[in-house]
Amino acid sequence: MMAQRVGTTALRRVAGNPNTFFTHNVTKLALASSLSNMQTRPVATQKLTPADGDSILAKQRLARPVSPHLDIYDKSQTYFGGSIWNRITGSIFSGGLYVFGSAYLIAPLVGWHLESASIAAAVGALPFALKGGLKFLLAWPFAFHCLNGTRHLVYDLGVGFQRRTIAKGGWYVWGASIVGGVYLAFFL
Amino acid sequence: MASIARSALLRQTAAFPKFSVATQAIARQSAIANSVRATAAFHTTAQRALLPPLPQHVDGSVNDPAPVPAPSPSHGSYHWTFDRLVAASLIPLTITPFAAGSLNPAMDAFLCATILIHSHTGFQQIIIDYVPTRRVPRTRKLFTWGLNAATAVVGLALYEFETTDVGITEAIKRVWSA
Numbered sequence: 001m002m003a004q005r006v007g008t009t010a011l012r013r014v015a016g017n018p019n020t021f022f023t024h025n026v027t028k029l030a031l032a033s034s035l036s037n038m039q040t041r042p043v044a045t046q047k048l049t050p051a052d053g054d055s056i057l058a059k060q061r062l063a064r065p066v067s068p069h070l071d072i073y074d075k076s077q078t079y080f081g082g083s084i085w086n087r088i089t090g091s092i093f094s095g096g097l098y099v100f101g102s103a104y105l106i107a108p109l110v111g112w113h114l115e116s117a118s119i120a121a122a123v124g125a126l127p128f129a130l131k132g133g134l135k136f137l138l139a140w141p142f143a144f145h146c147l148n149g150t151r152h153l154v155y156d157l158g159v160g161f162q163r164r165t166i167a168k169g170g171w172y173v174w175g176a177s178i179v180g181g182v183y184l185a186f187f188l
Numbered sequence: 189m190a191s192i193a194r195s196a197l198l199r200q201t202a203a204f205p206k207f208s209v210a211t212q213a214i215a216r217q218s219a220i221a222n223s224v225r226a227t228a229a230f231h232t233t234a235q236r237a238l239l240p241p242l243p244q245h246v247d248g249s250v251n252d253p254a255p256v257p258a259p260s261p262s263h264g265s266y267h268w269t270f271d272r273l274v275a276a277s278l279i280p281l282t283i284t285p286f287a288a289g290s291l292n293p294a295m296d297a298f299l300c301a302t303i304l305i306h307s308h309t310g311f312q313q314i315i316i317d318y319v320p321t322r323r324v325p326r327t328r329k330l331f332t333w334g335l336n337a338a339t340a341v342v343g344l345a346l347y348e349f350e351t352t353d354v355g356i357t358e359a360i361k362r363v364w365s366a
Binding site for chain 1: 244245246249250272275276278279282303304306307310311314338339341342344345346348349353354358359362363364366
């Protein structure tokens with residue numbers, strides 16, 4: 001390596017001071033003569049304006065991965081978490097209310113019968129298991145949203161934030177809401 | 189190292205004796221493209237497009253601080269407290285008519301109104317969380333006004349139901365004991 005370095009330095013010196021003896025090096029010399037004596041680095045750098053630099057940074061930021069995938073979290077905190085199920089069960093009821101409300105409003109125009117008497121008659125005609133199953137599909141979200149909503153209201157008072165309390169409370173709400181849902185659907 | 193260095197230098201000098209302005213611009217563009225590609229290659233996180241991110245863009249310069257919204261109690265703490273009061277008042281309102289076994293039209297109307305407000309603010313929170321203005325400003329506007337319209341329609345529907353039918357409590361009782 002040293003020898004090569006010495007060689008090129010010599011070449012440079014010669015390039016600055018051409019000597020007719022080194023005729024076999026003429027092509028190399030012609031190239032080397034355009035070089036200065038300044039040390040340069042082989043890394044290809046580019047002059048960038050500040051605006052170009054900003055646009056590179058902006059593009060890099062847009063290429064960043066967004067957020068960790070839900071898979072990496074503890075299942076009991078994401079998939080079975082009371083918070084998201086509170087939102088889901090609430091949406092079932094509010095969505096149902098909005099759909100029923102809109103349907104009830106246009107029912108006379110389309111000829112549907114959505115009066116409480118006709119719905120009750122239709123439900124009454126169903127077999128017991130189906131009726132109970134349908135009622136459970138409404139009763140469980142109701143029980144869950146009630147119990148978990150109360151739990152969240154208690155949190156809002158700043159109470160019950162110990163990790164064990166949160167974890168246990170979540171499972172209690174699941175158990176109680178299923179039991180409550182079954183009771184409301186089949187025994188009421 | 190030196191040999192590599194020199195040969196690269198020689199080749200470069202032979203290829204581009206003098207940079208013109210145009211070549212410089214092209215070189216700069218390709219440098220930007222290269223560096224973006226290079227950084228993309230550094231990301232080792234597995235890409236799973238289960239929930240692809242909504243369109244993103246950088247406003248202004250990348251080093252600008254995130255804008256801090258002006259404090260507004262009516263959109264903040266008052267709104268929060270109001271939401272909690274509505275939610276808390278729903279507990280006695282839902283239980284009382286069934287527990288007491290008596291029906292009061294005024295109470296039924298109050299229950300309907302409270303449920304409607306609770307639903308509206310709940311949907312609002314969902315829209316605010318999942319349809320961010322920063323990412324999809326027009327979709328957000330569409331959803332917000334769509335919700336307002338839907339709430340108005342359902343409000344009218346509940347009024348119709350309360351005045352022409354038997355009221356929500358009695359209707360649920362009917363269907364449940366059918």
